[in-house]
Amino acid sequence: MAEEVKLFRTWSSPYALRIVWALQLKGVQYETVLEDVFEKSELVRRYNPVHKKVPVLLHDGRPIAESLIILEYIDETWKQHPLLPQDPYARAMARFWAQFGDDKVIKSVLTAFLSEGKEQEAALAEASEHLQKLEEELIGKKFFGGDNIGYVDIALGWLANLIRVFEEILSLKVVDCERFPLLFAWLKEFSDAPVIKDCWPPHDKLISKFIALRQLHHEKSSST
Numbered sequence: 776m777a778e779e780v781k782l783f784r785t786w787s788s789p790y791a792l793r794i795v796w797a798l799q800l801k802g803v804q805y806e807t808v809l810e811d812v813f814e815k816s817e818l819v820r821r822y823n824p825v826h827k828k829v830p831v832l833l834h835d836g837r838p839i840a841e842s843l844i845i846l847e848y849i850d851e852t853w854k855q856h857p858l859l860p861q862d863p864y865a866r867a868m869a870r871f872w873a874q875f876g877d878d879k880v881i882k883s884v885l886t887a888f889l890s891e892g893k894e895q896e897a898a899l900a901e902a903s904e905h906l907q908k909l910e911e912e913l914i915g916k917k918f919f920g921g922d923n924i925g926y927v928d929i930a931l932g933w934l935a936n937l938i939r940v941f942e943e944i945l946s947l948k949v950v951d952c953e954r955f956p957l958l959f960a961w962l963k964e965f966s967d968a969p970v971i972k973d974c975w976p977p978h979d980k981l982i983s984k985f986i987a988l989r990q991l992h993h994e995k996s997s998s999t
């Protein structure tokens with residue numbers, strides 16, 4: 776009997792895109808269940824009762840939540856195109872950088888995007904510090920995973936997906952090719968990889984979504 780693989784996600788969730796990319800890279804057949812981020816279905820609430828967020832992966836009736844954990848599950852379940860390295864130290868380092876991305880980089884980049892004035896300047900400076908660390912991690916490598924897209928590339932894929940959107944809306948360059956040549960090259964290599972490119976959410980739709988998000992954020996902060 777064919778196995779059941781279902782992915783609950785929204786059209787633009789950067790966390791859910793990780794799962795889309797991993798399943799595509801591994802050539803796993805799956806069904807997509809598109810959710811509304813503001814009104815998640817009863818099933819998402821049941822399958823992810825702690826966080827009630829997407830993505831959720833359902834594999835033969837068993838739900839898994841949290842994108843980085845889902846990535847590891849996928850890597851252990853479908854062995855083709857390994858995402859994590861074999862060596863325990865290299866595995867630990869890959870997890871370290873993925874977590875750094877989620878704990879530090881996302882926060883500073885998002886704050887830089889949503890804020891203005893002094894707060895934005897401070898967030899941009901912090902984001903640049905974090906991006907510098909990623910730049911150093913890319914020395915001598917095409918991808919964070921080496922010659923091929925791996926776990927860290929997928930975990931940081933949101934950066935490739937969203938930085939151009941943020942830069943276009945703010946009319947400024949965050950990952951500029953002179954300051955971050957390796958990261959700049961990585962953004963292009965990663966975004967141009969066919970498996971990644973094929974699953975990219977529409978750019979114009981992302982622009983509209985993030986303009987609206989920025990407006991909402993400003994309305995909220997001016998009313999408090």
Ligand SMILES: N[C@@H](CCC(=O)N[C@@H](CS)C(=O)NCC(=O)O)C(=O)O
Pocket residue numbers: 785787788789790791812827828829830840841842843
């Ligand atoms: N740490 C989670 C974050 C997931 C997340 O924030 N998902 C968002 C969509 S991008 C969500 O479901 N938001 C709905 C909500 O917060 O109610 C992961 O890595 O899966």
